[in-house]
Amino acid sequence: MNCFPDEVMEHIFDYVTSQRDRNAMSLVCKNWHRLERCNRKSVFIGNCYSISPERVIERFPELKSLALKGKPHFAYFNLFPPGWGGFVYPWIEALAKTKVDLEELRLKRMVVTDECLELLSRSFMNFKCLVLVACEGFTTIGLAAIAANCSLPYSFLCEIFPLNTMDLHGMAYSRDDQCSEIYSSDMVCIGLWPLLLNSLIKCRFLNELDLQEKEVDGPKGQWLSCFPDSTSLVSLNFACLQGEINLGALESLVARSPNLKSLRLNCTVPLSALQRILRLAPQLVDLGIGSFIHDPNSETYTKLKNTIIKCKSITSLSGFFEVAPHSLSAIYPICMNLTALDLSYARIQSRALIKLLRYCGKLQRLWITDCIGDTGLGVVASTCKDLQELRVFRSAFIDRNDPLGVSEKGLVEISMGCPKLHSLLYFCQRMTNAALITVAKNCPNFIRFRLWIFDPVKPDPDTMQPLDEGFGAIVQSCRQLRGLSLSGRLTDRVFLYIGVYAEQLEMLSIACAGESDKAMLYVLNGCKKLRKLKIRNSPFGDMALLMDIEKYETMRSLWMSSCNVTIGACKALAEKMPRLNVEIFNENEKVDCSVDDGKKVKKLYVYRTLAGRRKDAPEHVWSL
Numbered sequence: 300m301n302c303f304p305d306e307v308m309e310h311i312f313d314y315v316t317s318q319r320d321r322n323a324m325s326l327v328c329k330n331w332h333r334l335e336r337c338n339r340k341s342v343f344i345g346n347c348y349s350i351s352p353e354r355v356i357e358r359f360p361e362l363k364s365l366a367l368k369g370k371p372h373f374a375y376f377n378l379f380p381p382g383w384g385g386f387v388y389p390w391i392e393a394l395a396k397t398k399v400d401l402e403e404l405r406l407k408r409m410v411v412t413d414e415c416l417e418l419l420s421r422s423f424m425n426f427k428c429l430v431l432v433a434c435e436g437f438t439t440i441g442l443a444a445i446a447a448n449c450s451l452p453y454s455f456l457c458e459i460f461p462l463n464t465m466d467l468h469g470m471a472y473s474r475d476d477q478c479s480e481i482y483s484s485d486m487v488c489i490g491l492w493p494l495l496l497n498s499l500i501k502c503r504f505l506n507e508l509d510l511q512e513k514e515v516d517g518p519k520g521q522w523l524s525c526f527p528d529s530t531s532l533v534s535l536n537f538a539c540l541q542g543e544i545n546l547g548a549l550e551s552l553v554a555r556s557p558n559l560k561s562l563r564l565n566c567t568v569p570l571s572a573l574q575r576i577l578r579l580a581p582q583l584v585d586l587g588i589g590s591f592i593h594d595p596n597s598e599t600y601t602k603l604k605n606t607i608i609k610c611k612s613i614t615s616l617s618g619f620f621e622v623a624p625h626s627l628s629a630i631y632p633i634c635m636n637l638t639a640l641d642l643s644y645a646r647i648q649s650r651a652l653i654k655l656l657r658y659c660g661k662l663q664r665l666w667i668t669d670c671i672g673d674t675g676l677g678v679v680a681s682t683c684k685d686l687q688e689l690r691v692f693r694s695a696f697i698d699r700n701d702p703l704g705v706s707e708k709g710l711v712e713i714s715m716g717c718p719k720l721h722s723l724l725y726f727c728q729r730m731t732n733a734a735l736i737t738v739a740k741n742c743p744n745f746i747r748f749r750l751w752i753f754d755p756v757k758p759d760p761d762t763m764q765p766l767d768e769g770f771g772a773i774v775q776s777c778r779q780l781r782g783l784s785l786s787g788r789l790t791d792r793v794f795l796y797i798g799v800y801a802e803q804l805e806m807l808s809i810a811c812a813g814e815s816d817k818a819m820l821y822v823l824n825g826c827k828k829l830r831k832l833k834i835r836n837s838p839f840g841d842m843a844l845l846m847d848i849e850k851y852e853t854m855r856s857l858w859m860s861s862c863n864v865t866i867g868a869c870k871a872l873a874e875k876m877p878r879l880n881v882e883i884f885n886e887n888e889k890v891d892c893s894v895d896d897g898k899k900v901k902k903l904y905v906y907r908t909l910a911g912r913r914k915d916a917p918e919h920v921w922s923l
């Protein structure tokens with residue numbers, strides 16, 4: 300393993316970007332472990348409680364990009380108690396104390412306060428990217444700190460440049476063409492100082508600010524005006540922001556951001572402002588539209604239509620939180636170039652959707668609601684031959700007893716027309732074994748297959764049989780399947796299929812399925828690469844939980860709610876496996892630690908950790 304000098308191996312390591320491959324390489328030998336330690340710049344932590352921030356920093360001293368997850372995915376379904384945890388402040392504090400040169404921070408389902416954002420904005424000199432997905436706890440006050448403080452501190456520049464503080468203050472927030480006016484008698488190469496100073500300032504400005512999937516509010520509505528005059532913004536997403544924003548500050552920010560490629564607006568940005576923004580930034584590639592309501596005969600609508608035609612770079616479109624169907628014709632000219640379309644928040648009826656989608660022949664990713672109907676999915680199948688990812692979400696505007704929505708017919712149409720499809724999320728009224736068998740035959744390249752039937756125990760409506768054979772066909776045909784969510788009436792047989800055939804499976808979500816403990820054991824024994832297992836309202840009990848406990852050491856987490864697991868079994872698991880955190884939830888009530896061991900657990904969360912029992916658990920979380 301020592302055939303090459305360290306310098307050569309470091310260059311080889313630079314080309315390996317996969318976290319999993321990096322982990323594997325670090326285990327080859329001590330020398331590779333040392334090289335990988337000093338070479339890795341990007342780290343992903345799937346559970347913020349699985350390891351301490353101090354240990355991560357010690358392991359990767361050259362860390363520049365950190366991705367952290369807090370609450371598990373099922374927190375989206377209100378299955379997690381409020382106030383459970385997932386606080387990012389200890390991480391930011393530890394990173395700041397050790398002076399890590401952090402450039403990127405990506406957080407998902409974590410608690411982020413304004414205090415966190417303030418500390419973040421002042422602690423890392425080269426910070427460039429902040430992504431917050433489904434995070435809570437912060438307001439626009441914290442965003443204002445990020446916008447204002449992500450620039451080189453005056454004291455740092457004063458140590459480098461022989462300029463007085465007042466001149467520096469004026470320079471730090473000046474336009475580029477004013478940089479050449481800086482003068483100092485101590486400069487040897489007077490022409491190079493402005494260029495160097497300007498380069499340093501640009502290096503420090505935020506490149507990406509991305510807020511997703513969580514409503515953000517706050518008393519300070521002027522945060523956009525806190526960005527410095529000269530910016531290097533490439534991506535700005537505030538679609539989830541509540542309340543009015545300063546349109547003048549937004550337009551000014553866009554005007555001085557020539558590198559801006561992605562911009563997603565909230566619902567308060569009117570069509571007139573959108574037209575002016577597009578005129579200032581025709582280079583946009585990713586556009587999120589907020590409000591899209593206007594009279595198609597108005598002057599504003601005409602101007603917008605003429606401006607959109609010139610935006611030939613847009614390949615991704617999203618938003619449309621408020622939309623008038625008759626206004627959609629304005630975006631038809633750019634639809635032919637779209638590869639990604641997200642209408643999951645748009646209240647658009649099937650007829651208007653179908654008309655729009657007929658122009659989108661190059662789509663590779665489509666997110667929509669079940670308002671599209673089976674007819675609309677047929678249009679997608681005949682139009683979008685390159686489709687790779689489809690998500691059909693449950694609409695809040697359709698009655699569950701309404702015959703509208705999607706069914707097995709639409710899914711079969713998609714499988715026949717879109718052979719490249721490899722990722723699916725599908726909320727539907729009904730499903731049949733025959734349809735699933737057809738889908739498995741037509742699309743054997745599925746990596747993720749998530750199917751949710753509104754009635755989670757509904758059988759095949761044609762034969763009244765369980766959906767075992769249909770899902771069995773999916774796992775047999777799709778041998779690269781890594782994520783699977785099951786729904787409908789299912790027996791132990793389908794779990795036997797999963798254990799035998801789903802060799803690459805990493806995530807399995809189960810609801811109201813199975814007949815006995817054997818079903819869970821089939822999965823634990825058969826799926827060697829399983830990392831996340833989520834179970835709801837299923838009959839699995841103590842034997843299923845304790846039969847193969849060593850398996851949990853190789854997994855990230857296990858979630859069980861409304862099953863037949865007892866407190867005694869949870870205690871036994873915690874005692875036998877000290878490197879697991881075993882947590883019992885009791886909603887918002889304080890946990891009674893003296894309760895009988897035979898009592899069933901409402902919610903159980905088990906995860907592997909190197910940090911021991913966490914210290915911030917609320918009263919309604921019992922850590923065993």
